Amino acid sequence: RKEVEQDPGPFNVPEGATVAFNCTYSNSASQSFFWYRQDCRKEPKLLMSVYSSGNEDGRFTAQLNRASQYISLLIRDSKLSDSATYLCVVNMGGNNDMRFGAGTRLTVKP
Amino acid sequence: GAGVSQSPSNKVTEKGKDVELRCDPISGHTALYWYRQSLGQGLEFLIYFQGNSAPDKSGLPSDRFSAERTGGSVSTLTIQRTQQEDSAVYLCASSLEGSAGNTIYFGEGSWLTVV
Numbered sequence: 363r364k365e366v367e368q369d370p371g372p373f374n375v376p377e378g379a380t381v382a383f384n385c386t387y388s389n390s391a392s393q394s395f396f397w398y399r400q401d402c403r404k405e406p407k408l409l410m411s412v413y414s415s416g417n418e419d420g421r422f423t424a425q426l427n428r429a430s431q432y433i434s435l436l437i438r439d440s441k442l443s444d445s446a447t448y449l450c451v452v453n454m455g456g457n458n459d460m461r462f463g464a465g466t467r468l469t470v471k472p
Numbered sequence: 473g474a475g476v477s478q479s480p481s482n483k484v485t486e487k488g489k490d491v492e493l494r495c496d497p498i499s500g501h502t503a504l505y506w507y508r509q510s511l512g513q514g515l516e517f518l519i520y521f522q523g524n525s526a527p528d529k530s531g532l533p534s535d536r537f538s539a540e541r542t543g544g545s546v547s548t549l550t551i552q553r554t555q556q557e558d559s560a561v562y563l564c565a566s567s568l569e570g571s572a573g574n575t576i577y578f579g580e581g582s583w584l585t586v587v
Contacts, residue, residue, distance in 0.1 A: 370514075396575075405563060405578035406515070449515065451576070459528055460567075460576055462507070464514025 365389065366452050368463035375470055379440045383466045385450030386432045395426055395433045396451040400465065406449055409435075440470045474498075476579035478564050484585045485554055493549045493582045497566030505565040505576065506539055506549050515563065521547065554586045 368385045375381050387395075395412035410417065412424040412433050423436040433450055447465040454461055477496040485491050497504050506518040517531035521541045532538070536554075541547040551558055561581040567574040 368514075398576075405580055407578070408575050459520050459522070460505070461517055462515040 365454065365461045366450060366463040368450055368466050370464055370466060372467040372469055375440055375468070377440055377442060377470055377472055379470075380436065380438045381440060381468060382434055382436045383448055383450075383468075384432050384434050385452075385463050385466075386430075387450075387452040388431070389452070389454055390431060392431075392452045392454065394453040394460075395424075396460075397422075397424055397433075397435050398449040398451055398462070400447045400449055402446075406462070409448070437468075440468075442470050442472065444468060445470045476564055476566050476577055478562075478579035478582050480582055481580065482583045482585075484587060487556060487586055488553055490550065490552045491554055491584065493551075493562050493564075493584070495547045495549070495564030495566075495579060497545065497547070497564070498577055501566035501568055501577075502544060503567045503574070503576075504541060504547050505567075506547070507563045507565065508533075508560045509563060509581075510560040518549070518562075551584075554584075556586045559584055559586045 366387050397409040398406040399409045400406040410419050410424055412426050416425040421438045425434045447467045449465045450463040451460050479494045502523045504521040507515045508518055509515050519539045520528040536552045539549045561583045563578050563581045565576045565578045567576045
C-alpha cells in the first residue's frame, strides 16, 4: 500500500458545483495533514491544514477520519480559478518527514 | 532571500553527463526536502534532511542520485550519468524545525532535460 494515495482524477465539474476529494494514508502514527494546491508548471503551495475536528476556510472544508485513515477536501461553489491539482500531505509518524500524494486534478468548466 | 531558491532554473544536459542542482532553503528552516515531478505526474519523494540527523534517503531511485547538505543550510542534489528518464522538475522545499506539521515551502524547481 502506498504511503499516501489519491484518486488522480481528472474531475471535470461545472462552475458552481460541489466537489470532494479523498486521500488515504498508511501510517496510523501520522499526526499532521495538509492540502496543497499546484497550478500547472508551478510549485505546490499550502491550501489549508487539516485539523482533527475538521476545519473550514471559505468555500473549502477539510476533514480527517483517523479510524479509516483518510482526509477529505470539499470545495463548494466551484470557480474557474479552482482548476488545479490538489495534493494531500501527511507526515510520517511523529516527525517532520512529509509525504505527498500524487494529486487529484480538478478542472472547473464554464 | 525570502523564499526557497533553486538553481539552475533550467538545465539541458546530454545523456551520461553529471548534473548538480542547488537549493538554498528559507533562513532558519532546518528541514529540507527534495522531490521529483515528471510531466503530468505527482511528486516523488527523494530525500529529507532534518537538522543534524541522518537524512532519509529512502526515496532516491538509484545510486546515481546523491544529495548533501552542508552546514545545515544549502543542499546539492547530484545526478551522475544522467539518463533520459531523469528528465523532470526537481523541487526543493524547506520547513521550520519543531513538531510535525510546519508548513512546507517550495522553490520554483529546477527543470532538467536530458537529451
